[in-house]
Amino acid sequence: MTVLSSPPAAALAADEGDRLTVVPARHPWRWVATVIALVLVAQLLHGLITNPGWDWATFAGYFFEKSVMQALLVTLELTFLGAFLGFLGGLILAPMRLSKNRVLQSVSWFYIWIFRSVPLIVQLLFWANLGYLYETLQIGIPFGPGFWHFETKTLVSSFGAALLGLALHEAAYAAEIVRSGIVSVDQRQLEAAAALGIPRLRQFRRILLPQAMRAILPTAANELVNLLKSTSVVYVLAIGEIFYQVQVVYGRTGRVVPLLMVATVWYVILTAVLSVFQHYVERHFNRGWRR
């Protein structure tokens, strides 16, 4: 006689698997938080639209106004020239700091220390008053004869002083950003390049830098956005960038808030454009890392 043993309970449940319905967990508090957030956003929009203090008509009138457009161009010039010169400096300072030569190391370290220590606004005022410190500048042998003489005032315009200040300030930060990128690259990459007899400069340009860019880009983009906003500091030198320009206008018309909004919205738009640009540049340097 055969005995039919009943299957264990677990096996039975597994057998029923395809007849059971899956119910996801409910999140009631998430709904509450969503409602609160929407109410707050609605209140903010209501305030922006109905409060006459924002004076959107004046805002619209000045947003594309000619002097504002010209000032915007100056802001862009300062940002991109400052970033270009700053990162050029960083590309020189970072390898110096990683050099085996103690003197190069120390000079780079000292530069970064000083220019990160001095507030940008203080530095800008120094450069603008360079003519007070040195009336003429000359190129020549230290403690020896000089070859070329310049009048400081004619050499360093206020725009030049602003750009110089921004670039020197930026170079200190860029140096650290570039250095972080370089040290993030596997040292065996350079060993492989050296074993293939690739010349030193080409190793840096073709092997090291493209890989370092992956680590450099996110922080560099951050720094560029920072620089864009830092250009507003040069208003102390009375340079017609956008923040200075809106101050000139509201000094005349008394419409402070709408004109501050003009500058603010332009900064927001430029940052958005930079972010989109960042996305594509990062995608380029991530090739080889995507599967």
Place this chain on the structure above:
Amino acid sequence: MIEVRGVHKSFGHLEVLKGIDLTVAAGSVTVILGPSGSGKSTLLRVINHLEKVDRGHVRVDGELIGYRQHGTKLYELRERQILEQRRGIGFVFQTFNLFPHLTAVQNVTEAMRGPRDAVQRKALERLDRVGLADKAASYPRQLSGGQQQRVAIARALALDPKLVLFDEPTSALDPELVGEVLDVMRDLAKAGTTMIVVTHEIGFAREVADTIVFLDEGRLVEQGTPADVLDSPRQDRTRAFLSKVLV
């Protein structure tokens, strides 16, 4: 012909190579065996001057590597000249060290010189030789370990080196991928490439090597044909090592 004469090398207080003499004939395959820390990799890296020597010298086809002799002194060459010498000595790393931002074929062409078309054609031919012509456009990350190492071998061969050094080329690979790399190396040996190989693959050594060299604690303990060294070692240390490896 490669001549290593009286090479000493220390890292700090640790003497890694204690006077190595070794001669490798052109077109031959030399396999270096030895326990870890015996100085195998260092010896290989000395041969293409990735490591400087403290004493002794290396010659490849009569040319001093890394130094210039003047009277009784050896002056280290300028970096540019050393890089130029390395173009004649291929090096295959344990960890492949392909350039991850470049495709397989770009990895091969990176150090090559000459007209673009010729370089491209030759690179593809080298990739074909390691059986990877169809992977030319792939990035290293899209390839298996075995394929990456084969690209690395193609990259080393692209400069037509007089000599190729292999530093444990299969040690970082999954077991099932070791064979494809050893096959490529076997073909190279048959084609008459001068090779010095550091490996733990005893089977490969027995089959392919002309000479086996046993290194221990920075000294060359024993050398001879595979039959001599593997089957009837004369030194106790060689015997002890082989008894652990040939299980």
